[in-house]
Amino acid sequence: MINRYDNLIIEFFCRIIAAPVFIFGVYIIFHGEASPGGGFQGGVILGAGFIMLAIAHGMDFTLQRIREKMILFLSCIGVFIYGGIGAACILWRGNFLDYGKLPLPLESVSVIRGIGIMGIEIGVGLTVMGVMISIYYDLINPGGIQPELSGEEE
Amino acid sequence: MKPLKLLGLITVIITGFFLIYGVSDMPNWGDRNAPASTHVSPYYIQRSQVETNAPNFVSAVLADYRGFDTLFETTVIFCAGIACMMLLRKEDDG
Amino acid sequence: MEFILSKFNYWIYIIMMMIGFYAMIAKRNLVKKIIGMNIFQTAIILFYVSIGAKKGATIPILEAAHHTVVPPESIEVAKYINPLPHVLMLTAIVVGVSVTGVALALIILIYRRYRTVEEDEILRQLT
Numbered sequence: 001m002i003n004r005y006d007n008l009i010i011e012f013f014c015r016i017i018a019a020p021v022f023i024f025g026v027y028i029i030f031h032g033e034a035s036p037g038g039g040f041q042g043g044v045i046l047g048a049g050f051i052m053l054a055i056a057h058g059m060d061f062t063l064q065r066i067r068e069k070m071i072l073f074l075s076c077i078g079v080f081i082y083g084g085i086g087a088a089c090i091l092w093r094g095n096f097l098d099y100g101k102l103p104l105p106l107e108s109v110s111v112i113r114g115i116g117i118m119g120i121e122i123g124v125g126l127t128v129m130g131v132m133i134s135i136y137y138d139l140i141n142p143g144g145i146q147p148e149l150s151g152e153e154e
Numbered sequence: 155m156k157p158l159k160l161l162g163l164i165t166v167i168i169t170g171f172f173l174i175y176g177v178s179d180m181p182n183w184g185d186r187n188a189p190a191s192t193h194v195s196p197y198y199i200q201r202s203q204v205e206t207n208a209p210n211f212v213s214a215v216l217a218d219y220r221g222f223d224t225l226f227e228t229t230v231i232f233c234a235g236i237a238c239m240m241l242l243r244k245e246d247d248g
Numbered sequence: 249m250e251f252i253l254s255k256f257n258y259w260i261y262i263i264m265m266m267i268g269f270y271a272m273i274a275k276r277n278l279v280k281k282i283i284g285m286n287i288f289q290t291a292i293i294l295f296y297v298s299i300g301a302k303k304g305a306t307i308p309i310l311e312a313a314h315h316t317v318v319p320p321e322s323i324e325v326a327k328y329i330n331p332l333p334h335v336l337m338l339t340a341i342v343v344g345v346s347v348t349g350v351a352l353a354l355i356i357l358i359y360r361r362y363r364t365v366e367e368d369e370i371l372r373q374l375t
Contacts, residue, residue, distance in 0.1 A: 033208040034314060036307070038216065040338060072239060075232050082225055097221045114207035117217040120224070127228050128342075131235035135349045138242040139356065162274035170266045177258045178251070184303035191300065191330040199328055200320040202310070209310040211331040216338060227339045234346030241353045 007056070014056035021049040029125040033117060039124030046125065047132025059140060062133075071134045078127030085119050257298045264291035278358065278365045282351050289344040293337045300330035308334065 029042030054062040086097040094101030099116025100109045181188035198215055208214040216224055252259060268291060271284025308331040310318060355365060362370050 032213045032217075033210055034309075035210065036212075036309065038210075038213050040342065072235060075235055079228055079232055082228060086221075086225065097225070099218070110205055110207040113205065113218060117206065117208055117213060120217055120221065121213070124224065124228050127232055131231050134235045135238050135353075138238045139349075139352060141242060159274045162270060165273070166266050166270045169269065170262060173262045173265070174259070177255055177262070180255065180258060181299070182254045183257050183298070184301050186302050186326050188299065190333070191302065195330050195332050196325045198331060199308070199325050200323050203313050203318050203323075204320055209313040211308045211310070211328070212334050212338075215331055215335045220335065223339065227342055231342050231346050234349050237350050238353045241350075241357060 010056050014052055018049055018053055021052070022046060025049060025125075025129075029121055030118065032121050033114060039121035040128055042121075043125035043128025044132060046129040047136075050129075050133050051136050054136065059137065063137075066133070068134075068137060071130050071137070073130075075127045075130030075134070078123045078125070078130065081123035081126070082120050085116060085123070257301075258295070261291050261295040261298070264294075276367045278355050278367060282348065282355070285351075286344065286348055289340070289347075293340050293344075296333045296337055296340075300333040302326060302329050305329045 025042050025045035028037035032038035050062055089098045089101055090096060092101045099113045102112055104112050106112050198211055202211050202214040203209055206214045206218050265288055268284045268288030272281050275281055305327055308328050359365055362373055
């Protein structure tokens with residue numbers, strides 16, 4: 001019999017430690033230029049924060065916070081941010097993904113390239129976070145169980 | 155041991171010997187003049203900070219000098235998420 | 249003896265590769281085959297990253313470069329390890345994660361259809 005207080009310590013501790021984990025993930029994405037990190041690493045940490053909440057509390061708790069359709073929608077937004085920044089460079093007479101031609105009011109071309117790097121790391125981080133949560137949700141979904149061997153799917 | 159597993163073990167050992175024979179041409183551990191570190195890598199190390207304002211060479215090469223590869227790598231992991239969704243999600247009927 | 253000592257990193261990764269390869273071809277459970285593929289992939293990634301190591305060098309992040317511009321001639325190339333294998337292997341890690349995710353989803357579908365994940369029982373049900 002599952003007691004109500006069996007998971008109490010794990011639930012309480014995961015709820016406390018989830019907020020620093022998300023802040024740490026966002027920190028790693030934004031400081032990818034100056035310290036070890038970047039888009040992929042920060043996206044995996046953000047996804048792992050949601051998976052930790054799902055393991056401790058159950059998947060319904062996490063689905064109340066972020067619906068399953070919105071998870072893949074976040075991934076699409078990430079790819080569009082990346083392609084959008086690349087295509088915006090074409091509008092100002094540069095090549096695709098040539099960040100030096102964007103008309104930002106900063107000191108020199110190299111600082112504009114630095115801001116371009118930060119922008120695409122945000123896109124990559126969003127995509128990786130969405131795909132991590134989506135694959136976890138698909139793998140633990142119980143789904144339908146076929147009673148006989150010759151039955152078809154669904 | 156079952157005959158097929160023994161055959162697998164012999165295949166693995168023969169492949170291992172061929173790979174170790176091919177290792178004799180590779181550079182030593184920690185060699186500074188290895189061919190991997192001499193053609194375009196000194197350019198990236200010396201000119202990343204001046205041209206892209208990013209002290210991290212790995213991020214500058216990944217996102218600025220080779221940004222096209224990273225775009226399609228992001229597409230690859232997005233396609234993996236879509237493939238898992240298409241295989242395993244069912245619509246709620248009624 | 250010097251052949252083993254000066255190239256010992258290649259020896260370690262070749263042994264790891266062969267362990268993964270044996271798991272892929274000789275085990276009968278489908279999940280164990282996927283884990284073998286993952287071990288093989290990890291060994292290849294570590295093999296490439298170990299090519300870029302330099303003796304007495306530090307991590308590939310420029311020191312004392314926050315808010316200052318460092319002129320290119322004053323940077324000693326032998327002080328930082330080669331960043332190129334790290335960049336290429338980031339792509340390889342992402343591809344490995346994608347392949348493992350889709351392979352596990354296919355194994356779940358096989359289980360729902362045949363009620364087993366052993367290869368010889370599936371073959372017996374197919375014929």
